[in-house]
Amino acid sequence: MTWIVxxxxxxxxxxxxxxxxxxxxxWQVVKDNKNLCQIAVPADWTPDKLVKxxxxxxxxxxxxxxxxxxxxxxxxxxxxxxxxxxxxxxxFEDTPLRTWFAIARGNGKxxxxxxxxxxxxxxxxxxxDFDDPAFEPTAIKxxxxxxxAK
Numbered sequence: 001m002t003w004i005v006x007x008x009x010x011x012x013x014x015x016x017x018x019x020x021x022x023x024x025x026x027w028q029v030v031k032d033n034k035n036l037c038q039i040a041v042p043a044d045w046t047p048d049k050l051v052k053x054x055x056x057x058x059x060x061x062x063x064x065x066x067x068x069x070x071x072x073x074x075x076x077x078x079x080x081x082x083x084x085x086x087x088x089x090x091x092f093e094d095t096p097l098r099t100w101f102a103i104a105r106g107n108g109k110x111x112x113x114x115x116x117x118x119x120x121x122x123x124x125x126x127x128x129d130f131d132d133p134a135f136e137p138t139a140i141k142x143x144x145x146x147x148x149a150k
Contacts (some may be wrong), residue, residue, distance in 0.1 A: 033053055041055045
């Protein structure tokens with residue numbers, strides 16, 4: 001990744017955090033199975049027929065899933081557990097209200113996998129996987145939509 005691209009990604013991360021949970025025009029909202037949390041994905045993505053909280057890109061090279069933690073979950077403890085189970089290889093954000101890190105993809109599969117969580121009255125977690133590095137700007141937009149269902 002070049003220096004210019006790193007600056008652009010950092011700017012997108014910072015800009016996105018300020019506008020978290022804004023659904024881009026034309027995108028679709030996907031909610032977890034309890035309708036407590038949501039994520040937005042491009043309009044051409046397809047929600048899974050069995051697991052409605054899981055959506056996949058048309059080319060099957062990217063996907064996202066949203067999940068709500070129990071209402072009584074402790075954010076700090078939940079994030080500590082997540083970091084033990086999914087060892088971060090790069091941390092983008094780690095605050096009391098938002099955690100975002102990259103993890104190694106399973107079975108040595110190439111590409112990127114992100115874990116993103118939002119705190120507050122309802123803890124929402126998501127995983128975003130994508131094969132093509134050129135998809136990262138869209139993945140950032142997806143990550144910035146994660147939050148409590150509206």
